Amino acid sequence: MQFLIWIFVGLAAGWIAGKSLEGKGYGPSMDLAMGVAGAVLGGVLTRSVGFSSYSGTFVTTFVAIVCAALVTILAALLNGRTIRARAF
Numbered sequence: 026m027q028f029l030i031w032i033f034v035g036l037a038a039g040w041i042a043g044k045s046l047e048g049k050g051y052g053p054s055m056d057l058a059m060g061v062a063g064a065v066l067g068g069v070l071t072r073s074v075g076f077s078s079y080s081g082t083f084v085t086t087f088v089a090i091v092c093a094a095l096v097t098i099l100a101a102l103l104n105g106r107t108i109r110a111r112a113f
Contacts, residue, residue, distance in 0.1 A: 027068065027072075027082060027085065027086075028065070028068070030082075030086060030089075031061075031064040031065050031067075031068040031085075031086070031089045032061055032064065032065070034064050034086055034089050034090050034093065035057075035060040035061035035062070035063060035064025035065065035089065035093040036057050036060055036061060037060070038060045038063070038064060038089075038090050038093035038094045038097070039056045039057045039058070039059055039060015039061065039063070039093055039094075039097050040053070040056060040057060040060065041094070042056065042059075042060065042093070042094045042097035042098050043056030043057075043060075043097060045098070056097055059093075059096050059097045059100055060093040060094075060096070060097055061093070062093075062096060063089075063092040063093035063094070063095060063096030063097065064089035064090070064092060064093040065089070066092055066096070067085075067088040067089040067090075067091060067092025067093065068085050068086075068088070068089045068092075070088070070092075071084060071085040071088040071089070072085060
């Protein structure tokens with residue numbers, strides 16, 4: 026069940042991170058894929074540290090959100106894109 030939560034969180038975080046990039050990010054499909062990859066990576070890392078109980082679900086989900094956004098944004102920064110705050 027947590028794996029499905031990570032995927033959903035990764036989709037949302039990847040989409041939001043892609044919208045924050047200058048231009049259109051990498052396109053919707055790549056932004057979503059990087060978000061899911063980051064969320065699953067963050068979730069697995071958090072579970073391997075030991076957060077696996079009911080209260081650990083919140084910590085794991087938070088780390089998954091942060092990792093999903095970081096993967097999308099760091100990939101953009103490595104390719105020379107800039108990040109701007111803009112109204113949606």
